Amino acid sequence: MPSFPTSPEDLTSPTILPSPSTSQEWWDALKHRPEQLLAWLLDQYRGEATAAERIERLRDAYGAEPRAQRVLTVIADQERKHAGWVGGLLRTRGVDPIVSDKQDRYWKRALPGVQDFETGCAVGAHAERMRLERIEVIAADPDTPEDIRGVFTRILPEERFHERAFRTLAGARALEATRGAHALGRQALGLAP
Numbered sequence: 001m002p003s004f005p006t007s008p009e010d011l012t013s014p015t016i017l018p019s020p021s022t023s024q025e026w027w028d029a030l031k032h033r034p035e036q037l038l039a040w041l042l043d044q045y046r047g048e049a050t051a052a053e054r055i056e057r058l059r060d061a062y063g064a065e066p067r068a069q070r071v072l073t074v075i076a077d078q079e080r081k082h083a084g085w086v087g088g089l090l091r092t093r094g095v096d097p098i099v100s101d102k103q104d105r106y107w108k109r110a111l112p113g114v115q116d117f118e119t120g121c122a123v124g125a126h127a128e129r130m131r132l133e134r135i136e137v138i139a140a141d142p143d144t145p146e147d148i149r150g151v152f153t154r155i156l157p158e159e160r161f162h163e164r165a166f167r168t169l170a171g172a173r174a175l176e177a178t179r180g181a182h183a184l185g186r187q188a189l190g191l192a193p
């Protein structure tokens, strides 16, 4: 199995949660705690910044058809742009956006489910879907700090596109085959099933 065959952003919020929790409970607990919010933004930055490379590796690893490769190129470019936006949120708060090599709890469980291009896309689809649940909460909450809400409101439609694209490229069989690995990853993040 190639090393990092899939989409990327993780949702980790390592320092915070009593688990498991819904996305709204998670955000309510996080949004007014500056230190933990910063830690989460850094995780987001790491996820977005490493996303592009993982997606490009998936694109190149299995000789996928040209149309599928082009879709993954578009997604990878958008992830790079998202990293820039989230990096801006960090800099505004006096933090340098850097990527640490911290082990990722979600991907450690989810990646063993990847056997080929389709299951790589399926793992990407599950991860994007999971991430959307949180971004939707953040973008809809009038209490979200304004600049953060602005960035995630811009990110949201593109992540919706990523989820749809990965799901289509994966197909039903691969989505089903990777459901168990995804559930383990979710559990590792302390998210309700």
Ligand SMILES: [Fe+2]
Binding pocket: 009, 048, 051, 078, 079, 082, 155, 159
């Ligand atoms: Fe992204």
Ligand SMILES: [Fe+2]
Binding pocket: 007, 009, 079, 128, 158, 159, 162
């Ligand atoms: Fe994405």
